[in-house]
Amino acid sequence: MASFRKRGQNWEYRIVFIDRQTGKQKEKSKGGFRTKKEAQLAATEEESKINHFGFAENGGERVDSFFDDWLEIYKRPNLKPITYTLQERNVRLNILPRWGKYRLKDITRNEYQKWINELRGHYSEGTVRRIHSIFSTAMNDSVHEFRVLRENPVQKIKIPKQVDKSSKVAHFTREQLESFLDCVKAPVKNAKYQHSIQYYAFFTLLARTGLRVGEALALTWDDIDFDAKTLTVNKTLVYPLNSQPYLSTPKSKSSERTIKLDEITIKQMKRHRINQKEVCLMYKNYKPTKDNIIFHQHEGRWLRTNVVRDYFKEICKRAELPVLSPHALRHTHAVHLLEAGANIKYVSERLGHASVKVTADTYLHVTKKIEDDALALYERYVQK
Missing domain, CATH: 1.10.150.130 (Tyrosine recombinase, N-terminal domain)
Incomplete structure (x- = not known):
């Protein structure tokens, strides 16, 4: 029920009601009306809203x-x-x-x-x-x-x-990827740890598995089964700005996966495991990791994501390639698999996507080509 009073030259209404969610008595008031009639009309409208919603709007908070x-x-x-x-x-x-x-x-x-x-x-x-x-x-x-x-x-x-959906999928062609990895492998004059092949192994792994950067940085040697030629993803490294890094669960449930490794990747990771020990013996301040980490800094801790990103961009410039981010290697792996004729469901599961639709939408420009190629195969078949 509304009550009214005149304050100076203007009228004000006051409504007392019970909030249906809390069960508590509340009130809503508003002034500034020139006449009592205007205040009555406004109160009637407000009461109607309170009866409908069960509470009075109070959106005055910033x-x-x-x-x-x-x-x-x-x-x-x-x-x-x-x-x-x-x-x-x-x-x-x-x-x-x-x-x-x-x-x-x-x-x-x-x-x-x-x-x-x-x-x-x-x-x-x-x-x-x-x-x-x-x-x-x-x-x-x-x-x-x-x-x-x-x-x-x-x-x-x-x-x-997005006008051009393909533009959001930054990736390397096969030739560009080869140039990029060749540049990573090439010795750099005055490099601090010239004998280390860690970055070559890291970027090779990303390009041939489609792992997310955080997933790759979190890997330990226990996550690779060299006999079965598989790699298990069950964690990701989180490196917050101005804070300590920590391990977390992967991005989603579907991100937890075990994938097959090709022969080149297996050989490269075996070579890196040996090289990791050699580097620790060769350089006095390069310490072995206590946590069996595959990719680590010279003091044995996880590699920093910003350091990886900066080094990746430096290689792009040195190789005279488009300056992308390390995540582009994930897109590169997916695009190359699809262009090679891999089943999109297999690609989706390998990347750890939540659904095949995510994969199809992300790589629309490639999947449309696959669709066109498949239709062309069908047309040639029925015309025989």
Whole structure:
């Protein structure tokens, strides 16, 4: 039931109600109406909404304050540390600079859609989708968990599509990969550990297995069965910025896998295992690893992901190739397998993708060629 009073020249309404979720008595008031009639009409509309939703909207909280609570209460306890770190980083670097000073109830769909369109000018479709997913999930929780908004203001947002899907799959051709690995293997004048073949082994393994960088860095010699010629992926190395590295479970359940290794990779890894011991004997400050790690720094700890990335780019420049990231070797392996005629389901399982659809969508430009080639084979068959 609403009550009304006049304050100065204006009228104000006050509604007392029971919040259906908490069972507690609450109130909602609003002033600034020129006449009592205007206040009565507004109160009637608000009562109707309270009866429908079961609570009064209270979106006056600032976005930055809301996200602080949301991350701490709903995200940190339920996410892997690396996933939480990525989400917190996206909130801090992308969402709050634009929306932090807004009140929740001031976010409009049109303004938000314009912002999403602007983001696509700076980021890939996938990155924008991740940012939007974080924002929309938070707004859903503001409705259903925090109960400060009645509706998610960023529903039914359209993410501008990738015009050329093949452009997002950076990879090397066979010739480029050969040039890259030749450049890695070539001796570098004044290199600190010239006898080491570690980086050649590391990049060869990525290019011939499609492992993610974190999966490869986490490997120990126990993960390779040289007799069965298999490699088991059951962990990944996480190297947060300005923090200590740690081992975590793989990206998803399907990422846990055992894959076959080809003969060249087996020989290279055996050669690296011998070379690893030789390097420790040859250089006084190069210490053996205590944890049986396959790829490690001179003091025996895991290789740093940023060091691997920087060295990879240095090799690209030295070999006069497109400057890509180490993840491009994963794409390279997948593309080469598909171009060689490998079954897409096999490729999907080898990469540890959640589904064949992920593989097909990612390598659309290759799978379309496979489809065309298969149809051409069929046409030649039926014409005989």
